[in-house]
Each structure stands twice: as C-alpha cells, then as structure tokens.
Amino acid sequence: ETGVTQSPTHLIKTRGQQVTLRCSSQSGHNTVSWYQQALGQGPQFIFQYYREEENGRGNFPPRFSGLQFPNYSSELNVNALELDDSALYLCASSVGDEQFFGPGTRLTVL
Amino acid sequence: GQQLNQSPQSMFIQEGEDVSMNCTSSSIFNTWLWYKQDPGEGPVLLIALYKAGELTSNGRLTAQFGITRKDSFLNISASIPSDVGIYFCAGLTSGTYKYIFGTGTRLKVLA
Numbered sequence: 001e002t003g004v005t006q007s008p009t010h011l012i013k014t015r016g017q018q019v020t021l022r023c024s025s026q027s028g029h030n031t032v033s034w035y036q037q038a039l040g041q042g043p044q045f046i047f048q049y050y051r052e053e054e055n056g057r058g059n060f061p062p063r064f065s066g067l068q069f070p071n072y073s074s075e076l077n078v079n080a081l082e083l084d085d086s087a088l089y090l091c092a093s094s095v096g097d098e099q100f101f102g103p104g105t106r107l108t109v110l
Numbered sequence: 111g112q113q114l115n116q117s118p119q120s121m122f123i124q125e126g127e128d129v130s131m132n133c134t135s136s137s138i139f140n141t142w143l144w145y146k147q148d149p150g151e152g153p154v155l156l157i158a159l160y161k162a163g164e165l166t167s168n169g170r171l172t173a174q175f176g177i178t179r180k181d182s183f184l185n186i187s188a189s190i191p192s193d194v195g196i197y198f199c200a201g202l203t204s205g206t207y208k209y210i211f212g213t214g215t216r217l218k219v220l221a
Contacts, residue, residue, distance in 0.1 A: 042198050042211030056207040090152050097141045101152035
C-alpha cells in the first residue's frame, strides 16, 4: 500500500474528447509525476509538479497538461484524445529520489 | 520514448531457483530504482540504490548499482510463485527530475 490513489480506475473515451484523471498523493509528498504506460512497455515520463508548479516535462505535446493542488492532489488533463493515447496512466508521489506509484487509470480511446 | 535495456526480456524458472536480471544504459545515472508490477496495477518499489558499487538487499531480493554507473542488477533468491510479474529498472540523473524506465523483465515461476 503506497498511499497513492487514482481515479477513475478505468475510462473509455472517443477520439477528440477531453479527459481528466486524478491522483491523491501521500501527505507530505510535495512532488508528483505522471507517466504513460503503453501495453508491454515501461512507463514514459509525462511531467512533474513540485509545489503546484510544473518542474519538468517529457516528450509529450501541449495537449497533455496538469495541475497540482495544495492538498496533495493532482490532475492530468488530455485534450483532443487520439487512439494512441490509450494506455495506463500512472501518478507517482515522491520525497527525495524514491517514487511511489498509484494503481493507475486505464484509458481506452475508441 | 527513451527506455533502458533490460535482459532477459522474459524468463520461466522453477520454484526455488535463483533469478538474475540486469539493466543497462548508455547514460550515467546517480540513482537506480527497481520496481515490480503486477497485471493491472502500478509498479511497487522494491529497492533504491544511490551509490556506485552499492549492494542492497530487501528480503530475498538483492540489487547492485554498477561501478560504471551505467548498469544495475537484481537478483531474487529461492523464487516463489508470488514473484511472478514484470520487473522494471529506472534510472535518474543528478539534477534532473525524469526517471527513465527499462523495457521490463517478465518473470514466470513454475511451481
């Protein structure tokens, strides 16, 4: 049990729609990172937030955006969904260099 | 996206056997993490390594931070059926925020 929760567990959207995924981090963990994990691959870094500001970004287009709130919760927003956005989306909270993952949200884009 | 090379890609072993897997990179890392992921779940942190040459154990698991800082190794002793899953390495360069994950080693244990 990592203390990191994500919602929803599963989600089905159609191409062109927008989606918001949510994460609740461990109390005291002021850094949260979001990853995309395609089937059969390792997680790919999307971006990281530290104290409510974006701290760094991976190779993902601007239609992937995020927010972090003072209560250790955060959101990942994806606009104009594409079929290739279908994946498991993971958030990870950290203090220091150790990251602890939530169970993920499985997004399917039809 | 960039991924580290893990080998083997998959392996079947008998219960009770020892398992070795490794992770290699073309870049130097200052931190290595090893995770286990079960189907439909998020990765669970197993071991964290912070220093070249460091050897760290967590129960039946032992991981090493390679001296070149470009590789890391994970050993599982006396495997049991619940060791089944996908094992990922992840490396972090000092001063950056982005962990690079490996391609994964899928472990299957035959009872």
